[in-house]
Amino acid sequence: MFGNSKDLLGIRDLPVSEIQEILDRTAEMKKIVMSQNRKTTDLAGRTVNILFYENSTRTRLSFEMGAKMMSSVACNISASGSSVTKKENLIDTARTIDVMQTDILIMRHGLSGAPHLVAKNVNAAVINGGDGTHEHPTQALLDAYTIIEKKGDLKGLKVVIVGDIAHSRVARSNIWLLTKMGAKVSICAPKTLIPSGIEQMGVTVYNDVEVALKDADVVMGLRIQLERQKGGYFPDLVEYAKEFGINEKRLKLAKSDAIVLHPGPVNREVEITSFVYDCDQSVIDEQVTNGVAIRMAIMKKAIER
Ligand code: ASP
DSSP states (O other), X not given: OBTTBSOBOOSTTOOHHHHHHHHHHHHHHHHHHTSSOOOOOTTTTOEEEEEESSOOSHHHHHHHHHHHHTTOEEEEEEGGGSGGGGXXXXXXXXXHHHHTTOSEEEEEESSTTHXXXXXXXXXXXXXXXXXXXXXXXXXXXXXXXXXXXXXXXXXXXXXXXXXXXXXXXXXXXXXXXXXXXXXXXXXXXXXXXXXXXGGGGTOEEESOHHHHTTTOXXXXXXXXXXXXXXXXXXXXXXXXXXXXXXXXXXXXXXOTTOEEEOOSOOOBTTTBOHHHHHSTTBOXXXXXXXXXXXXXXXXXXXXXX
């Protein structure tokens, strides 16, 4: 259970105590991921089905690997290879998977709110693996875990998120989570990629990356979500990189021990340079490893009801 819900659909409604519990449990799961004996019986006899309507490398594989390490029967179905292409509707597809006695349904969909609709119509615990521009809760949780691993605590940290805030579910989930946990969150993007009223989420807004990055403890780059943009929000990617890309010189404006995060996939030389991706301050690979552990902790919690 997540609060009083069977589902994990977003960070917005997740109490701080639940966030903390997931982060604490992840430390135990990480030990398993890093061991030579990656096997538990936490999900023995349970079924995990992964239904993705959008492409994914990290999220999908980490759920599947985690589910298998915990001894579940884990299956993966892509909408493009399913009866969705025969015009079956979302609820019917989800019901079909549910009545196969699915315990946990992991879902990604291009439409904001799709997992919420499914959750109301199935018995399985639904975990949101990203819905449109809305939320990506497991990404925010793994980001928080990675920051805490390096910095000890989120409280008081200056976190600067640079990129396509308007179309990013990662930005939204991170803003909810980081502000709840006491971090000071700034966002930076061209004016056209800043949603109006975002200040109400408790963030400081910048349009100049060199001002935004000053004294940051944590720098998070986000991909330009071209697949979700329905118009020209800036001249082109080269221009974006020139104005907003995080490079070696700009990273020096942050604290000397600042860490760099990116949810992936990274477009090198656009939102961050190769130098920044590969430098010692980058924790992008650790984020990916932690993604397996956080999703294991979440699936274990999902069957506790
Ligand atoms: N992988 C993340 C997501 O699915 C970030 C991205 O695609 O840019 O939202």
